[in-house]
Amino acid sequence: MRAALLWSRTRALQICMFLLLVICFAQVLWWFVDQRMFTAEVTEDALAHYQVDVQAAAELLATGTSASEIEMRFPHLDVANGHAIVDPAIVDGLSHSERQRVRRYAWEGGFFLAVLAMAMWILWQTIRREADLRLRQQNFIAAVSHELKSPLASLRLTAETMSLRGPADPERRATLVARMLSDTERLDDMIHKLLDASRLERGKIELHPEPVALGHIVSEAARELKERASERKVEIEIDVPHELEVLADPVAARTVVRNLLENAIQATAAGGGGRVTLHAHRTQDGVHLEVKDTGIGFPPNEAKRIFDKFYRPGDEMRRQVRTAGTGLGLYIVEKLMSGRVRAMSLGPGQGATFDVWWPEAGEDV
Amino acid sequence: MSDPNTERSGAPARGGRILVVEDERHLAEGICENLVAEGYRAESTGEGEVALQWILANEYDLVLLDVMLLGMDGYTVCEEVRKAGKQTPILFLTAKGSVDDRIRGLGAGGDDYLTKPFHLRELLARVQTILRRWDWYGQEAGGATLVRFGENEIDLRAFRGTAWDGQEHELTQKEAMVVKALLEAKGDVVSRDDLLETVWGYEVYPSTRTIDTLLQRLRKKFERDPDAPVYFITVRGVGYRFLTEGNES
Incomplete structure (x- = not known):
């Protein structure tokens, strides 16, 4: 509801700006037409005045006044063969002057409109970006609130259940304890992501690259998330040669792989289950790790925005994925990889591929 | 999930x-x-x-x-x-x-x-x-699921009513519950607080104004002149009463 209100306000502002631009354009157009008419009128007045002089010259010619005397009295007239006419050079001059003025007005009006349009465009973009950021922040608050409150509510519910229902049998107690531990882990994970994002924002994370076995990191992340994946009918397939070593900060590399895998599991689960494949290979620019899923995908034009902070597809209430995060996971990946990450999808429902690459250990960097 | x-x-x-x-x-x-x-x-x-x-x-x-x-x-x-x-x-x-x-x-x-x-x-x-x-x-109020008052009729089970002008109206759950609560009082006054307690149970709405708005809606649906109601009567400072026979005085 608030998101809709925010967008309707932004839209209203943009419509107002557009109307203002249209009004200004109409005003400039009217000013230009008016100036043109005025200039034409001035020229016509001058020519009419000269025509009066032509008549006066004709009368003088009839009274026998010499042509040279008439030309001296009316320097803008030509007298030849007993006829007086307005000097063609003067008529041309008037036309030229009129055209020049019209051209100047056209330039001035055009320049004014161009400046106005540019200012409006800048304002338009600013308003749009501001609204977009506010919407993402609202999404973030809603997501954080949901992601923190849900495990908290579950923890409280389990604890209160144990308290209200009395001692449970060992099997049941084990189930309840496992549930509490899982909720605690989720809270812990969430808090880590928030702190990581905050540190990255303040530039407080220093990376210390060293040779790291990529296969080991990938296997570790898959093992950690295996249970979560199988619960959601997601199969994980790994194709990473063990000898591949990359030059990366081990903690950052682990975070990147885990976040990418988590994201792929969520997207696949949202599509009703499927497969996530992690494939690594050498290329000229280093070692690439591709995380490919058969999940919900995204519109190709969102490929860059997907790494934006707080980015989550759609409305915060109509969740696209079962365990939608805060919109920080991919943001952290992008920051830690300093741009060496790419997202690709053929569109919604078509799955997605995330490609990250590091220099191979032993290569000159 | x-x-x-x-x-x-x-x-x-x-x-x-x-x-x-x-x-x-x-x-x-x-x-x-x-x-x-x-x-x-x-x-x-x-x-x-x-x-x-x-x-x-x-x-x-x-x-x-x-x-x-x-x-x-x-x-x-x-x-x-x-x-x-x-x-x-x-x-x-x-x-x-x-x-x-x-x-x-x-x-x-x-x-x-x-x-x-x-x-x-x-x-x-x-x-x-x-x-x-x-x-x-x-539970049926006095055995009645159909409430008739004047030329109006309300079916409490179906959450529907037919007004004096033949127009069919859907009733919300709360409207139907208020009608039932008033009906059970058999013409006696029911206070706003009692209606809130009976129909809403918890203080989820901030004030008794909610009841007034809901009664206005019922009047618009079933009274010939909502400004001079004869069935859903306000008792100033107390609450409401429902007269199935109508208050012609």
């Missing part, structure tokens, strides 16, 4: 079939287990569309509805249920706890609103209250 096909039942048979719409698997499981332990039958799903289908196709006594769901959000589910003419009680159970969210939930046709994290005992108490209220409504 909870298994959508899960149905748990257990003794003692307090009765009541409850649907838990919650996409957090642990929460859904925990709530279902506790409802079953209290003697209710509980089912769960985490998807908005599935919940809507189930509510429309089945007769639940209560729905516990989260707002942030997969596919369709909880508010929309509630609105669609009400649009389809189903008056199944709905308790919103959500992390979204601002005043705006509560107003939106209740405006969508929800009966109550509980924010996460909640106390288990409070949840169970609210469930019990809503079901008790629903039981009270299910």
